[in-house]
Amino acid sequence: MSLSHDDGLRDAASVDFGHLVHHRPSAVVRPRSAREVAEVVRSAAAAGVPVAARGRGHSGYGQALTTGIVIDMSTLATVHEVRDDRIVVDAGAGWDAVLEAAWRRGSAPPVLTDYLGLSVGGTLSAGGIGGTSFRYGLQTDTVTELEVVTGGGTVHTCVPSDDLFAAVLGGLGQCGIITRATLRLVGARERVRRREIDHATVTSAAAEQLWFIEVGRFDFVQGQVRYGASGRRIFLETATYYTTPTEPHDDGEDVPYLDFQHRLDAAEALLTQTGGWFQPHPWWNCFLPASTAVDFLESLVDALTADDLGPAGCVLFYPVFTERMHAPLVRLPPERVAYLIAILRFPPDATTAAAQLTQNLHLYREARQRGGTAYPIGAIPFTTADWHHHYGTDWPRLREWKSRYDPAQILTPGPGIFPTRDHCPPQ
Ligand SMILES: Cc1cc2nc3c(=O)[nH]c(=O)nc-3n(C[C@H](O)[C@H](O)[C@H](O)COP(=O)(O)OP(=O)(O)OC[C@H]3O[C@@H](n4cnc5c(N)ncnc54)[C@H](O)[C@@H]3O)c2cc1C
CATH class of the missing domain: 3.30.43.10 (Uridine Diphospho-n-acetylenolpyruvylglucosamine Reductase, domain 2)
Incomplete structure (x- = not known):
């Protein structure tokens, strides 16, 4: 090698x-x-x-x-085995490849991210949320077995009852590198009836969205706010998955299931062409408890402007049931329902991006005061103290796992959770 x-x-x-x-x-x-x-x-x-x-x-x-x-990891991307109810893949495989292989067998991953050009290992080390997470939890909740290389350079297989399993799922790469995963699959549907439902306020959208997930009205539910020249648009995107001859009674547009899952491909192609894909993206992602999320979202949406987000930007909100999420290192508010709130920003220049990075930290601190937790995939410049707070009572457990599985402390310095040669985060 x-x-x-x-x-x-x-x-x-x-x-x-x-x-x-x-x-x-x-x-x-x-x-x-x-x-x-x-x-x-x-x-x-x-x-x-x-x-x-x-x-x-x-x-x-x-x-x-x-x-x-x-x-x-892109060279470690083989699909090893596909059965009706599970798939075994190398961790460098993209979710697009996982979906394709499962689909050929008439199955599909229960949770897919909005964008499929992400690797299995990359989302499993963070969480992996999608519009079906209210029903199935995160992608980390669909894993039944992992193969992991720990920081000592040994290969292990682990299952949900093992510490190593808990240490790597949502573990931001601190205790091991996932090399292979066995993922649960569900039966695939051929088509999707998709609808956008407009709302005057975030409060009314969130109320309807909560009702949809409580009663299981749709298979997929996501909230969005977009800002354009003609003002602000608040809407829910809902989808019902089906296979003919059974048809849903909903209004809306009919699309093939695979097209629906690839719905961001066109935006990616456009942004790649215009250069927007390669500019700074100070994105912000936090979970807020249902008791404070809607007020937070309402003031956030009022404060943001079209210039803050850029033409491709938006705010997303997904309510989820926290009891369906089991990876201990994915930090969630201690309430039955939490909202993931995401700000997807496309600033026009580096100066604006730098200012937005500072705003992201302030917004995080505000969310935290309201019981929120970070979903640490985006750009919030955490200090060591922020990481301690993030892991809360599980901080000693993570530290113990780190010294057990990565004694030389070499794995994944990027987030700055533990001081390394690369990264001594600000105190
Ligand atoms: C356009 C876009 C859309 C997105 N949509 C969603 C969404 O709908 N839902 C959602 O949850 N997230 C979403 N994300 C965020 C994304 O899921 C995370 O940033 C994810 O970690 C990226 O996956 P990646 O393969 O690019 O990982 P990378 O960015 O390459 O790595 C992410 C982290 O995981 C570590 N890592 C990577 N591979 C492994 C491995 N095999 N074992 C252990 N650690 C590893 C890396 O060292 C790094 O710390 C989106 C991001 C973008 C840019």
């Missing part, structure tokens, strides 16, 4: 979707097996060199970056 010092590979691995943090790795590895990942990690641990797995690099604030060695 050789380390590559190729400039092109190192440049590509030195930035992420956020375009706010840059760290150039000393080398990039493109592994073909878990054994090769283990070999690299073992020698890096012996030399005290940081290592970060890179899925698709769609994090927002350097989570997959390091000045040490980047393991480019």
Whole structure:
């Protein structure tokens, strides 16, 4: 297994979707097996060199970056086995490939992210939320077995009763690199009846959205706010999945199921063409408890402007049942229902992006005062104290897992949870 010092590979691995943090790795590895990942990690641990797995690099604030060695997981992307109720895939596989393989068998992952160009390992190390999460939980709740390389450079298989399983799912890469996952599948449907329901206020949209998920009215429910030249538009996007001849009684547009799941591909193509995909993206994601979420959302939506978000930007909100989410390191408010609120910003220039990064920290602190927790995929410049607060009573447990599974403290310096050669976060 050789380390590559190729400039092109190192440049590509030195930035992420956020375009706010840059760290150039000393080398990039493109592994073909878990054994090769283990070999690299073992020698890096012996030399005290940081290592970060890179899925698709769609994090927002350097989570997959390091000045040490980047393991480019895209070469470890085989679909090993597909059955009606499960799929076994390498962690570098994209969710697009997982969906395609499952679909050929008449099945589908219960939870898909809005955008499918993300890797299995990348979303499982964060959570993975989608418009069906109110029913099935996060993508981390659909995993039945994992193969993991820990920081000592050994390969392990783990299941939900194992500490290692809990330490890596939603674990932001701190205790291990996921190399393979067994994921639960559900029966696929061929078509989707999709509808957008406009609302005058976020409060009324959130109330209807909550009712939809309480009664299980639709298969997919998402709230959105978009800002345009003609003002603000607040709407719910709902979808019912079905296979003919059974037809839903809902109004709306009919689309093939796969087209619905690939609904962001066109926006990606456009933004790639216009350059918007490669500009800074100070995105913000937090969970708020239902008791405070709607007021928070209402003032947020009032305060934001079309210029804050850019033409491609929006605010998303999804209510979910926290009891359906089981990964302990995915931090959630202690209420039955929590809302994921996401601000997807496309600022016009780097100066605006820098100011928005500061706003993100203020917004996080405000959300935290209202019982909120971060979903740490975006760009909130956390201090060490913020991470302690984030993990709360589980902080000693995470520290213990870190010293057990990554004793040389080399894995995934990007988030800045533990001080490393790369990252000594501000106190
Ligand atoms: C356009 C867009 C749409 C998105 N939509 C959603 C959405 O609908 N729902 C949602 O939940 N999120 C969404 N996200 C966020 C995304 O899920 C996370 O940022 C995710 O971590 C990115 O996956 P990736 O493969 O690009 O990971 P990377 O950015 O490459 O890595 C993310 C983190 O995981 C670590 N990591 C990567 N692979 C592994 C592995 N195999 N084992 C252990 N650690 C690993 C990295 O070191 C890094 O710390 C979206 C992001 C973008 C840019």
